Amino acid sequence: MRNSISLRSFISASWLGWKIESNWTDPFLFATYSIIKPLASAGILVIMYSIVTDQNFNNPMFAYLYLGNAFYQYVPAVLSGISWTIIDDREHYRTLKYIYIAPVNIPLYLFGRGVAKFLTGSFAVIITLLAGFLFLKVPFDFQQVNWLLFVVSLILGILMLALLGLLLAGITLITARHSYYIGDVVASGLFLFTGAIFPLEVLPVWIRPIGYALPITYWLELLRRSLVGNIAKTFPTFTSMSNLDLILVLLLTSLIAGLIAIFLFNKCNHSARERGLIDVATNY
Amino acid sequence: MALVEPISKKRSGLKLFIMTVFGRSYPRLVGMQRERSWIFFDIFVPLLSVSAYVFVYRAIGAPEDYVGFVVVGGAMTAFWMNILWNxxxxxxxEKEQGNLALYIISPASMMAILLGMALGGLFATLLRAIAIMIFGSLIFNVSYYVVSFWQLIAIFSLSMIALYGLGMMSASIFLLLSREAWHISNLATEPVYLLSGMYFPVKNLGFWGSAFGSLIPLTLGLDAIRQLIFKSGPSLGFLSVKIEIISLIILSIIYLIAAKFLLAHIEKLAMREGRLTENRR
Structure with missing residues (x-):
């Protein structure tokens, strides 16, 4: 097993990714950096909510919004972690062509490089959740939590996000370096459709099907149900579906998204090789 | 035979400044023509992101003017992003790819190079801001109530001057930085959205919070614009529009002068410490 190219690609890339992600500064600054951004992001929503509702944090809507936003931080983290590796290796370190000619499984290498961002993303999620539980009355009862459902949903969701990250990595292979993280941009766009910070019923009827087609929507609902089941059930979107139903739909939509991601990555990968884009530098 | 044509006319002063601005913005404009994917990622997707915040307000039953606040705030984020990332x-x-040293060697002004970068990216920025304003207003039925058109133009222009002054000032720090520069830019996104009241009236941060946020010109600009175009704007404003105009004039002067001095000073410092060509992987 240790000699497997796939496993070695993943483990080495994870270690490399962590070193790159964390060694630019001292641990204190790194921790501060990891805390400020997610808290500011949550702060925007908290202030928006508190202005309109006169700080009615006991309303189920607040818990819905807060938890959805907290876990949604995994989306940009994983999408960017995997897709940005292409830009980082191609244009910053200029090592992508060497990776391609080494005995490396490219998709697993990309997944490995995304692990560091997943870890820092987890840190951000935990900090945001703690701030909510401790200071903003977000309900949390350790004994009421459905831990099995939580762990299963979290793992399935991260795998699904990694596959979506692969799709973006494919697109990144054939596009120029833009000034922003493509993963962050796409994640901010999907924010609208996934019911992360408001129930899907708020959206116009014609937009809702996009939300229902996205696995992220079911994943967030499962996480909410596992942590604060009573609150999640006060919103009508998925009341007709049991936890098992949601897991099955999550699996099915993730499978479809995964197949599309693998197909598109292979197509873009072939196109990038054909057009000589593996070592292109696009500094404009 | 000479490989390079000899320079027949030597440029200096304002002409050199303008040529530099044009020279640095040109590749960006050409790059955007060659690579069109930015239209999707830089214009269409941010519109979705802004819409998400609109629906939050709708979900919690906020007054309709707040929807307009989000649309205007979302449009203004484009300018901050241009400064930060472009x-x-x-x-x-530029440092990583070896261009920075060439900029310093050339007789061109660093301010002109930065301005060129900003102007080069301004096409996409304006398009993004306009798209968010137009589509956001149409989709969400935002109604405007413009009090003074001239004050509005003055506020927007002053905000941009102060904002780009601040951008140049902060860019000077990037001469010294290496990989941390990337992280600092990343860090200056959501916290700045929060401090400048991008999606809510900044007054809600309290006096000192709003005052601190006002160091970012976007805060005062956005607050004044909201006061000038929404009915409920004046009641939700932080300071009066006149005071905000005066504050923006002061900030513009301070930031532009500080940018010039800081760029010159930090360039020297970076030379002395050998940071201009360092490549800390």
């Missing part, structure tokens, strides 16, 4: 942190990439 100007300041671009110096990091």
């Amino acid at each position: 100007m300041s942190s671009q110096l990091y990439w």
Whole structure:
């Protein structure tokens, strides 16, 4: 097993990714950096909510919004972690062509490089959740939590996000370096459709099907149900579906998204090789 | 035979400044023509992101003017992003790819190079801001109530001057930085959205919070614009529009002068410490 190219690609890339992600500064600054951004992001929503509702944090809507936003931080983290590796290796370190000619499984290498961002993303999620539980009355009862459902949903969701990250990595292979993280941009766009910070019923009827087609929507609902089941059930979107139903739909939509991601990555990968884009530098 | 045509006319002063601005903005404009994917990622997707915040307000039953606040705030984020990613942190990439040293060697002004970067990215920025304003207003039925058109133009222009002054000032710091530059830019996104009241009236941060946020010109600009175009704007404003105009004039002067001095000073410092060509992987 240790000699497997796939496993070695993943483990080495994870270690490399962590070193790159964390060694630019001292641990204190790194921790501060990891805390400020997610808290500011949550702060925007908290202030928006508190202005309109006169700080009615006991309303189920607040818990819905807060938890959805907290876990949604995994989306940009994983999408960017995997897709940005292409830009980082191609244009910053200029090592992508060497990776391609080494005995490396490219998709697993990309997944490995995304692990560091997943870890820092987890840190951000935990900090945001703690701030909510401790200071903003977000309900949390350790004994009421459905831990099995939580762990299963979290793992399935991260795998699904990694596959979506692969799709973006494919697109990144054939596009120029833009000034922003493509993963962050796409994640901010999907924010609208996934019911992360408001129930899907708020959206116009014609937009809702996009939300229902996205696995992220079911994943967030499962996480909410596992942590604060009573609150999640006060919103009508998925009341007709049991936890098992949601897991099955999550699996099915993730499978479809995964197949599309693998197909598109292979197509873009072939196109990038054909057009000589593996070592292109696009500094404009 | 000479490989390079001899320079027949030597440029200096304002002509050199303008040529530099044009020279640095040109590749960006050409790059955008060659690579069209930015239209999707830079214009269409941010519109979705802004819409998400609109629906939050709808979900919690906020007054309709708040929807307009989000649309205007979302449009203004484009300018902050242009400064942050197309100007300041671009110096990091220029350093990594070896262009920064060439800029310093050339007789061109660093301010002109930064301005060129900003102007080069301004086409996409304006398009993004206009798209968010137009589509956001149409989709969400935002109604405007413009009090003074001239004050509105003055506020917007002053905000941009102060904002780009601040951008140049902060870009000077990027001359010294290496990989941390990328992280600092990343860090200056959501916290700045929060401090400048991008999606809510900044007054809600309290006096001192709003005052601190006002160091970012976007805060005062956005607050004044909201006061001038929404009915409920004046009641939700932080300071009066006149005071905000005066504050923006002061900030513009301070930031532009500080940018010039800081760029010159930090350039020297970076030379002395050998940071201009360093490549800390």
